Amino acid sequence: MDFNTVAKEIVSDSICSALCIDNAFDEPYAPTDYPEKDSFKIPKELYESFKAQNCILDIYKYIDLKDWEGKRESILKNKDLLILDWELTDGDPPYKDALEILLEAVKTESLPFVYIYTQEIDLDKVILNICAYFSGTTSEDLRQKYESLCEELEDTTDIPEVEDSDKLLSGMKEICKEILIKGDLSEDIEDEIFGYLQKELDTDLGGAKRYYRTLCKIGQKHFETETRDDIFKPIGIILNPSHCREEPVSEIDIHPISDEQYAYLIHNTIVKISTKKLSTTEGIKSDVVSPEEVYSDLSRTIWKRPRNFLALLGLEMRNLYRGRSSVIGKDLNEIDEIAFFKHQKSFEDTDEQERFYEFLKNIWKEELSSFLLDQSSALFSVLDEYKNKNNIEDGLETLQKNQEKFIDDLSKLNYYYSVLRFDWKNPRKIRFGDIFSITFEKNGDSEEDYSYLLCITSHCDCLRPQKVEDSLNFVGGKKLKLKKGLEIGDSGCVSYIKANEEIVCIEWRKIPFTIHIALNGNDISKPIKCIFSGRDITLDYLATQKENYTQRIANAAFSYASRVGIELVGL
Structure with missing residues (x-):
């Protein structure tokens, strides 16, 4: 088998149980007088397409956060994929509850994938709100820092004079939005900023760069960021209408998945955003995704993700352990429990029940892990192909020449190995x-x-x-x-x-x-x-x-x- 075939199989085996949350969906195959309505048709098509992939799909009809909070732990348990409707309420904004559920989903370590399914045609609006919600600050705090930035820029004398910094920065609205969506400040975007500043400040390239450096320096101070890229993200949130969380969370990182539009790694969870194909969207020129295409759309995003060897390796191990865990304790059925309780009694007499349970846990831990001795990794069978295809040797040469660049990643690997x-x-x-x-x-x-x-x-x-x-x-x-x-x-x-x-x-x-x-x-x-x-x-x-x-x-x-x-x- 080649790498792509192995990757597809690993991803397919890793999505066995899915949950769809939507406020408008009815249970598939529930009695209805309107089988062509989206509320019945879409969940039915979703259910059938997932069933064809040997994946169980549950539908949860969303009511409100109170109802969800009471059920979420049991509903999310043992799920591999969450399909989340973006417009869960009729409130303002309609996606507020979806953002809260997304936060809970990416914090659920056993849930590797989320698929946001929305009526919104402009998906930029969706990712803007996700970035704002996970920005680690409130709208009021952002606004105060932005105003302080503008005031200091206007008071600075060693740069081209600007009477209204807010007006100048507002002209960068689309540029800042692009930085938010793409996740970093590329050279092309930086050149675009220089060109804009030259025109608006009526200055040469040197004057534009001087203003830019001052903007970055002052911005990093007020927004408390480590890099230049990061100052344009809060500015982008201010300039583009978006929803910040009232009680900020600061530990959620968002990274775009390269070469895949509207796919992100959020707190180590792969999140894909797509527009629903509804009866109301017929004829609209947009990259809509039909219910039958949801599984394949997500699956393709996962296995085609660049530099995905470690992610696939983790999924493969997860699949192997899940298959093995189902046989734990099966052999105990043929043993008379009195023999077991004789052993347990010896611990009871010495008041060491905790040690007895630790003993049992170690037995099962070894039982679960022992099967790996007889397993071979399908992914490692195509390792050489992957390394050649992704120029890994060139990457290793780069590491050798610039080790400083890889210090964080090497340290993360040691943490993963040892803790x-x-x-x-x-x-x-x-x-x-x-x-x-x-x-x-x-x-x-x-x-x-x-x-x-x-x-x-x-x-x-x-x-x-x-x-x-x-x-x-x-x-x-x-x-x-x-x-x-x-x-x-x-x-x-x-x-x-x-x-x-x-x-x-x-x-x-x-x-x-x-x-x-x-x-x-x-x-x-x-x-x-x-x-x-x-x-x-x-x-x-x-x-x-x-x-x-x-x-x-x-x-x-x-x-x-x-x-x-x-x-x-x-x-």
Whole structure:
């Protein structure tokens, strides 16, 4: 098979269960006197097209957010795709509730795909509102920053004079919209800005560039952005009518998928936006998508996405695990449960039910993973074709010449390799591999020895801390520059975590120590109060590092205590 065939099969296998949310759709095959009405015809055609692809489609007729909130957890559970109607209400704006559901969808880690199905012909309006909603600020805050920007531009004397900065910037409305939609500031767009400024300021190219540099500098200060590209995004939201969230969310990133129009990666969720083919859109010249085409339209977007090897690899592993998980526990049917309860009773007598359940979970974890030993990846069978087609060797040469450019991506890869990306919802005790931030009681202005702690206490003692009198083993560490961490590589003791959406590298000091953790305070779901070196400290849980990575650090730390000092005379 070639790469495209393998990619198509992986995508097809990854979309097994879908949910469609629409306020106008009726249940497919429900009794009706009007079978040609869109409210009946479209969901029926959707249902049949997904059924033909061996995908189960559920229809949820949207009422309001209150009804949705009460059902969303069970409705979204185990879904691979959400088809979301954009105009869910008759309110102003009609897409306000859809934006809130989109936010919940992209935050649902088990949901990889969203398809926004809208009556809107101008899809630019849809993505503008999505960008505004996830901009991390309110309309009022944006307006205040924009006005401050305009005032400072008018007061600046070393650039071509402008009486009305708002009027000048308003002329860049379409340019800023293009930057929002495309996601970055290309050289062509930058040249377009220079040309516009030359004309409006009646100046030469040098004067236009000087004004542009000042605009970027002042804009970055007021909008608190890191790059020039980013100042034109809030300006674009101000100049183009759009809907910001009343309570902003700042951790949602939006990246356009290259070579695919109106397809975006939003918080690692692939989101495609398309116009519905309705009876009212007949004859309108627009790229509308019929219900029968929704599945193929989304599928094509996923497998044709450039640089998609890692995404497809993740989907392939997901498909393999899903297939295997269905057989877990099947062999237990032939065993008399009394034999099982005899084993369970031995733990009950020693008040170690938690350890017994941990034992069972490890059994099933190994059962689930063992099948990979006998599996081969279809994707890796076409690896060479993919690398040749995408000029990977050229990319590796670029990396070698400009390693600085890849520091963030290499660090993200190390984070992905070494840390469990799982949000613990229930209270639990500290475990081997848990990483904490540490806050010391005030001690003047002296710098603390440690900013982070890593638990290196053995699993059995973590489960039964009373065995070690609630004194757990840790090592301490401090933040290290990502570049330095990558240079150290696997020769040192470093970890990678994510804090406030940023990758942080921690270098651990290979000296173990114990901290007494009170039994009633041993719960990572809340701050843990304890004492270290005679000082009150607070531990806040950050992440759990995978076992092999933690064991290596633990080995290095505990071997420190085994060193022996000797004296020999030398020449």
